[in-house]
Each structure stands twice: as C-alpha cells, then as structure tokens.
Amino acid sequence: MNGILNGMRVVEGSAFVAVPLAGLLLAQMGAEVIRFDRIEGGLDAGRWPLAPSGQSLFWAGLNKGKRSVAVDMRSPEGRELITRIVTAPGPDAGLFITNLRVRGWMDHETLSQYRKDLIMVTLSGDRHGRPAVDYTVNPGLGIPDITGPEGYDAPVANALPAWDLIAGNVVVSALLAAERHRLRSGIGQAVDLTLKDVAAAMVGHLGMIGDAVLNPVAREKSGNALYGAYGQDFVCACGNRVMVIGLTRRQWDGLVKVTGTGDAMDAIAAASGLDLAEEGNRWKLRDVISAILAPWFAARELTDFASEFDRKGITWSVFRTMKQAVVEDPDLSDANPMFSVLDQPGLGRFPVPGSPVEFGSHRRQRPEAAPALGADTEEILADVARLDDREIAGLFDRGVVDGPRRQARPAA
C-alpha cells in the first residue's frame, strides 16, 4: 500500500467504534496499524450487524487493512509481548491508541519506561473515569430531546453513533498532532480525551450551550426541518419523499424560482412583515412556507423535477432506505472510486469504502479486507517484537498467542 502515512506504525488496543475507527482511518491513509486482541476475540468481535454466516460485518468494517495479533493478556508473557510491540523501536513507531481500561502495565507511565518517546492516545468515557457510550452521552446532552417529530413527547435517540464517529476522528488528529510535535522535539506523551468531552465541545462549538444558557425559550423538536433557516421534507405524487434546502440566499432563491412560488412567498412576507431574504425569518415562517411548497411536490412525481433540480443547482435529496441506497445510488458502488467490491471470506461480496480523502500526491488506495483474528501473529512476533523462531514456537505452544496458521515458520 502506498498511502500518505506510509512508514508510520500505530498499535491499537481497542473495542467499540471510536478507536477501531481511528485505527482504520490511519490504515486507509497508509499507516501500518497493528491491532491486538485477546485470543478469544475482543469485546466487539461478534457485534451486529452480522453477515448471513453469523460473522460480524461491524468488526470486519472497522478493522479493514489492519494487521492482527492475538495474545493472552492475562499472562505475564502476553503482557510483555504487547509491551514489546507497542514500544518497538523505529522513528515512525511508538504510537499507541487505545480505549481499553487497563491499569498498571498498560499505563503510559509504565509503557514509556520502555520507549521514552512513546505517544499514547487514550479515549475514555468521561473525565471522572465513569464508563460512557454514544447512547449515554447523547441523552445527557439533550440531543434526543430536540430530535423527532414536532409535538412528539419523548426523546428520540440517534440511530447513528455520531459521537463515536467524531471521537474516532479526534483520536486521529490528536495522534497526528502529537507525532508532529515529537518529530520536532523528540518528546512523546500521554494524550487523553473522553467521549463525553468530545460531545460537549462539539455542542458548545455549534452554539447550543450559549443558546441554552442565554435564551429564555428552549429549542424544541422541529421534525425534519433544517434548524434556523429553511429546509423541509415533502412527499411527491409517486410516494417518494424529498428533502429540499433553502439555507443560503442562493439556495432559497433557487427553490422559490424552480417551484414558481415567488408570488406566494412575497405575499406571506408582506403579511408577516418579515423579509424572507433573512434566513432566520424563513425559519420563523417555515410552516407557512411549507404549506405553499407542499402542493407543488404533491402534484409531481420525482422524475418530473429531479433532473431540473440538479441542473439548476438546487440542494436537495431523495429519502432512501439503506437497501434502496445500495441499489439506486451509484455513489455507494464501485462506480465511485472510493468503493471497491470485495469478496470477504465468511462475509460475502459487497462494496467496501476506502478513505474518503483523495490526496493529490498518492493514488487512491483500494480498501483491504479485515484480517482473520491473529492472522499476523507470527509475522508481528518476528518483525516487530523481534523474537526468533524458537521463542515464537514456544509462545504458540504455551497458548500465549494464537493465530489461524499455527505451523512453525520455516527456519530463515
């Protein structure tokens, strides 16, 4: 693989979404990412969604293109091995990302005794050491309270683990920032963040904390309306549902023009005394605006206006199920250079995404399938932990490590 992070080696000890995602994003930019797991598989080895075979699509999705080493971490020998792998020499190694809550031998303080310039990025739940997952962070911040149909009286959780995905990306940038600093100063460090702080920072950045503190009226559920300006979903004559956006002035003018609703919009602006050129006024008048637009969509099939909307640069989308999306949207197929259709043993054949980032300096890397658990144990023990064949064979024999191919390596 020839990626922009070529030469960098990152060790990952992780479960759930965020840190595995961080390792994946690094791997798909060309880093060598070594993931270690317990011999019986990590906490997320069997997580849903599953393939028809029963194997985890989730695990395979988040561990693409990594190297896998399976180690019994309860044994002192296993712990020593992990320590060797994490702290192995090399100017672009000594990088460790984790969310495992292991005290003692896996602390930065302990590990950095073996490699002084180790960079260890640790994601935990909250700053008090309490566990937290996406599904608990989100309700505590009030997002489910403002999600869902207008007037619905219960909170609605995200189906997407958004905070996990964001935190995983923060782990990547934190690691790259710390490595940049090490390159200049020679100094390694512990880098710490929590899922809850990531989420709290983001809602603060969006102005939601200021809003809650300063404004007497709390934000309420507003269904599928785009908050603060104009954007709404409509059902067409064919039963399809579309989302249309009038966030910027240009988007709004385009939408009014293409639907021929200018006179009606002028009338409600005059009646209300609110200038619809201001996005906040479109938010205030969204119900009236939608009442004007709804008949336009109800009278038309999707095919009546889809091409024209695209041609005129309208910002819009059709609502799909994921099953429809994989059939109907070529951007989710290998017509999109980000995707490759891979045959993955035990899973099946489907489009698999590589990095969403296209670096001019490097050809796009095709995604690689996830390894079998322990697929690279032998090689990593030899190449990274620098053990000889006898030592490696002994570790396999004593059950300290495992892998799919347990035969001894041929003598060099």
Added chain:
Amino acid sequence: MNGILNGMRVVEGSAFVAVPLAGLLLAQMGAEVIRFDRIEGGLDAGRWPLAPSGQSLFWAGLNKGKRSVAVDMRSPEGRELITRIVTAPGPDAGLFITNLRVRGWMDHETLSQYRKDLIMVTLSGDRHGRPAVDYTVNPGLGIPDITGPEGYDAPVANALPAWDLIAGNVVVSALLAAERHRLRSGIGQAVDLTLKDVAAAMVGHLGMIGDAVLNPVAREKSGNALYGAYGQDFVCACGNRVMVIGLTRRQWDGLVKVTGTGDAMDAIAAASGLDLAEEGNRWKLRDVISAILAPWFAARELTDFASEFDRKGITWSVFRTMKQAVVEDPDLSDANPMFSVLDQPGLGRFPVPGSPVEFGSHRRQRPEAAPALGADTEEILADVARLDDREIAGLFDRGVVDGPRRQARPAA
C-alpha cells in the same frame, strides 16, 4: 497561546459547519488560523442559534480563537490579497482549508503557482460537483429511515449535524497528514473530499452497507434501543427518564445484578432457548428484557439508584434537555477544565469549550472568543501579506478591505 500545533499557520475560507469547525479545532490546538470573509460577512455570519442581542452564537462558536480578515473578493485587488495571505512564506504556513466553490483564482492549480508546496484541502458536496449539506446527505443514506420510534412511519432526521462534524474532523486529519508528508518530501498538494463520501465511508465502516447488500431483512426503526445488543430507556417514578446499557457482558451482568432481575432473565433465556450472555440474543429479546426491567425503574426515583449505579460502574445516563444539562451537569461548566466561562461582547457570558484533547506536553489552552469580523485585517495585511502602511491605508480607503478599527496604523 501555547498549543501543540504552535507555529503552524492555516488559512480558512469557509462557511457552514465542517470547515469552520476544522479551523477551530486547529486553532484550539495552537495553530494560527486566519479566516477570511467578505466585508459584509460570510454566508453563515447570522446563523442560528442567536444570542438575545441577535448576534450569531453559531458563528461565534465556530470561529473562536481565529484571526479575521475582511476582504472584498469581487475586486482583483481583494483576490490578490487573499492569494498573498494563502501563499505567504514560512515553513509551517502554506496551508489552506476551504469549502468555498470558487473556480479560477482560488483553485489549487492557480494558487500553487505562488507557492509550489501549498497544501489545499477542499471539502465539497458530492463527487459530481453537486451541492450537499448534512440535511441532504443523511436522508440519501437511509439514516432517517432507521431513526425514530418503532412503528413510526416517516423518516426522522438528525437534530445534530453529525456528518458536518465528522467531515470537519476529517479535514483536520487530512491536513495534518498532508503536512507531515510535506515535511518529509517538500511536496504540497491538493487534498479533496466530499461530505457525501465521508458519510458513505462511515456507514460502510459500521457494516451498514454490507448489511443492506447481504441480508434479506432490512434494519428497522428501533426507538431508543441500542442496536444489536441491549440498551434501553426507562421512565422512573419521579418522571425522569434514564438510558441503561447492557452492551458488553460486564455491562449486562452489572445491570441484571443491580436490578435483581437475574431469575427473571434466566427464565426468559430458558423459555426462548437463547443464551443472554450473547449480545445478539439480548437484541432479539430486548422487548421481553425491557418488560422485566421497566417495573424496577417505574417503582424508583432517580435518586434511589443513581449513586449505586455509579458506584457499581453501570453504564447509564439520565435524559436531559440542553437547558437542564447546562444547569445540572458540572461537566458543562468551568468545573470541567475544558470549559471557561467567557464574557463575549454582543453575546453574553456562558461556558465555552476548548479542545477536548489533553496533551501531556502542553498545558490546556483556555478558549478564546471569536474575533469581530475583520478584527485582524490590518495586522494580517502587515504581518502576513507584508504590505506597508501606505498600501494598507489605500486598501482601506478603496474599500478592498475592512475592519472594526479603520484608523491608520501609526507609522513604524
């Protein structure tokens, strides 16, 4: 400011959420981030939420700690100025992030004529050049279809612009990866990504594309249940709603133990023939499990069990509104070192987040307020564009640039 990215200079030309967020995250790690805007303010200068004064909390939230230069980009002089600022010399400069769709003078091809090793990261809507925003990307991928109460027959959009937040973070790591490469090779480049590809990659990484392609039965709405294992919300006797998690074996065992529901769980396991130690079985039996747990919560007030849940390491949370969260949760106040309470002119006083990442090598930086539009125009023209006082005065006089303080700089 003394952050881990000290010395790095990034120029940002942006609107909406993702790229402004990227600039903010870089600034909060210590980079000097120069944001340029039109003299009348950018597309998002007045975006909701607003402070009681009518000023944008959104804009202030996403532009904290940046330097602001206000330029008339319709004028050739203004364009030349932006070009000078973007391509100014310095080993840790020549970094440009943008989502503005400006062809010609703001292309990487054109700009890199002035600085060959320029790194320019461009986020656009989709790979076909069509516009896209969070609210259109999400429906197209089927997330609203699986969000919301079980049985509810319409899609439910995210209240959180999750894809924007994720894409902003991807911009940061793409920039750092490209800068790392430039440091080794001397080579700059164009780096391109789209909001839609970021989203499509993430749903693929989570296994959702494989699920949609391979499995005959589509994932459906499942209310507030944690997908694939166990997690559910319950209403307590006091009216509070809590989320409790039984995702891992340890979380599940803890939940069963603390609620004393072991016998009942054993009974449903025996009746169904499904081992509840397997997380997928907890998902399949979630309704029966919830029926067993619901009376436990209905009979108790939050204060009856909150401390015990924390003491026993249960993964759980109370549902709050954002207004409750800012009052009740000390993690959203300056009791959390990530937050500082700032007085911001025109906005008010409220807790403002800094970086969620704690680097061992650097003291946590306090967040800085957003600049007034054009607050740094004069300084940037002098220090970055290297213009002399006469040239700067001329630009102000001709209306090519603007700032809150239009007085001439004292002669040096």
